[in-house]
Amino acid sequence: MSRILQQGKDVLSSPKTLKVIAQDTSDQGEVRYNKDLLPSPPEDRRWRWQHYFAYYLTMTFSPSSYNLGASLVSIGLLWWHGMIAAIIGSAILTVLVVLNSRGAVKYFLGFPVYVRAAAGVRGASLYIVVRAVVAIIYFATQTYYGGRITSVFMRGIFGKGYNDIPNRLPESAGITSRDLLSFFLFWMAQLPVMFIHPTVLRHLFVVKAVYTTIALFGVLAWVVSANGGKIGSFTYTTKQTQLSGSALIWPMIQAINSVMGALAPVLINQPDIARYGHSYGDVTWSQGFGILTSKVLVMFLSTATTAAATQVLGQSYWNVWDLYDAILDQYWTAGARAGIVFASFGMMLAVLVTNAGSNSLPVGADLTGIFPRWLTIVRGQVLCAILAPLLVPWKIIASATAFLTFLGSYTVFLMPICACMIVDYWLVRKGNLHVPSLYTTASESPYSYCKGWNMRMLAAWTAGVAFTVHGVAGSLDADSVAEASKNMYKLGFLLSLFMGGLVYYSLCLIWPVKMVPRGAGGELGFEALAANEGFFDDENVGTITGVREGEEVHETQHGAADSKGFVC
Numbered sequence: 131m132s133r134i135l136q137q138g139k140d141v142l143s144s145p146k147t148l149k150v151i152a153q154d155t156s157d158q159g160e161v162r163y164n165k166d167l168l169p170s171p172p173e174d175r176r177w178r179w180q181h182y183f184a185y186y187l188t189m190t191f192s193p194s195s196y197n198l199g200a201s202l203v204s205i206g207l208l209w210w211h212g213m214i215a216a217i218i219g220s221a222i223l224t225v226l227v228v229l230n231s232r233g234a235v236k237y238f239l240g241f242p243v244y245v246r247a248a249a250g251v252r253g254a255s256l257y258i259v260v261r262a263v264v265a266i267i268y269f270a271t272q273t274y275y276g277g278r279i280t281s282v283f284m285r286g287i288f289g290k291g292y293n294d295i296p297n298r299l300p301e302s303a304g305i306t307s308r309d310l311l312s313f314f315l316f317w318m319a320q321l322p323v324m325f326i327h328p329t330v331l332r333h334l335f336v337v338k339a340v341y342t343t344i345a346l347f348g349v350l351a352w353v354v355s356a357n358g359g360k361i362g363s364f365t366y367t368t369k370q371t372q373l374s375g376s377a378l379i380w381p382m383i384q385a386i387n388s389v390m391g392a393l394a395p396v397l398i399n400q401p402d403i404a405r406y407g408h409s410y411g412d413v414t415w416s417q418g419f420g421i422l423t424s425k426v427l428v429m430f431l432s433t434a435t436t437a438a439a440t441q442v443l444g445q446s447y448w449n450v451w452d453l454y455d456a457i458l459d460q461y462w463t464a465g466a467r468a469g470i471v472f473a474s475f476g477m478m479l480a481v482l483v484t485n486a487g488s489n490s491l492p493v494g495a496d497l498t499g500i501f502p503r504w505l506t507i508v509r510g511q512v513l514c515a516i517l518a519p520l521l522v523p524w525k526i527i528a529s530a531t532a533f534l535t536f537l538g539s540y541t542v543f544l545m546p547i548c549a550c551m552i553v554d555y556w557l558v559r560k561g562n563l564h565v566p567s568l569y570t571t572a573s574e575s576p577y578s579y580c581k582g583w584n585m586r587m588l589a590a591w592t593a594g595v596a597f598t599v600h601g602v603a604g605s606l607d608a609d610s611v612a613e614a615s616k617n618m619y620k621l622g623f624l625l626s627l628f629m630g631g632l633v634y635y636s637l638c639l640i641w642p643v644k645m646v647p648r649g650a651g652g653e654l655g656f657e658a659l660a661a662n663e664g665f666f667d668d669e670n671v672g673t674i675t676g677v678r679e680g681e682e683v684h685e686t687q688h689g690a691a692d693s694k695g696f697v698c
Contacts, residue, residue, distance in 0.1 A: 242499025
């Protein structure tokens, strides 16, 4: 099988994208693909356990996760409530990560192709667009965080002059001239990373995981030392109401939902990284351990650092850039400046790598799935970076309430997709995917459904979204919807997941789906097709591309198809 996939890679070594043109018979269908959409060849399956562990450590050790504690405290929870929420949320996420990664690592397919099994070859475009929109928004907000950290970094290097840059923007802009400058400085610094293919990017996850962890522990050690060796306790302001008893129930549920929601995009992105796994064992246990370790550790680091710093600085600073700024305000020495520069660079690296691994990579894969003729993963990553400033992310993150709403609302749209993918692979198809059929709209394909759309998944996704999305209004205006609606929204992650999965499975029981191409055979055992990586014995990558061993693709005048039915 390794030889077969290598043959396909050699054929497509040209950067040009190929498109198979349908012949006169409509049954033959249309196939659109490029090198990044084909199954990952053996030489690209280089991600080991340390890369997956570092990947989740990387995704969580970022300002958005660090600052999550601030949002939880603002709704009345104590620091240890956040620790409990992190443990419960991490346990649920671990199960879902394992379930959603198996198919991709068995068949070495990225999300844009993998989702076609449940959605249909054409219907997948809807869910690809939904995921791409979410990832671009997250990329923009993370870049804003990176800009705020950059302001502190530049102040530590160049002194107070950078901090005192006059503001020429109106208050309605939502950002100062200094922070806007920092935003674009960080944006330009991360742009070159967008040109790195994910097969190479794995090394950056390990570097970031080590450096940022050391930096965060270094800041914690300093504030604890400055506080006489104690972490201490929080000094709450009058605006922070501490809850207890039954009043804690729904805020705790909201906290767990927010912890899980922060990784919802990464959860649905599983196929994009699992396809590069060396083995299924490398993908599963390392990711599960990475999620649990990182979520609990970052919640501890953020709360413990803030608790100790509160005693030292006399005020609670939850935003990491505010904390570092306050340290410079009170300890303007060469040592403090050097330490904050080191720590700030760690958080800048955290944002940069998080953006590359969990935001720009999915966008690149998604745009490749929609426009395979013109875009590759790398080109899509660059386009994602270009679009980010247009979303004015400083407007998105305006308050703790808005931040929680932001995390929760997009979770509602993503989790039904994830549920359908899991149910389709494990329960409906029992682990069997016919890979060549995922690239064609021919009527014989089991994934052609109704003109390329699986109406079962469309109904399940709509049901999962509609079941909880009405509560978004309640998060913004408490009087706009009933209390039950607001509580359902606080459970948005789990409710949208279960509703989407339940509806999809029920519809598949009522209207069973085809498992293999028409006339291809009978019953299949669990993951029977995985033994040959989704191909029948007489098939290979040439079945998808139409290019047999020893043949070449020739570009004809005006891009017309050559005698073998291809166009460049």
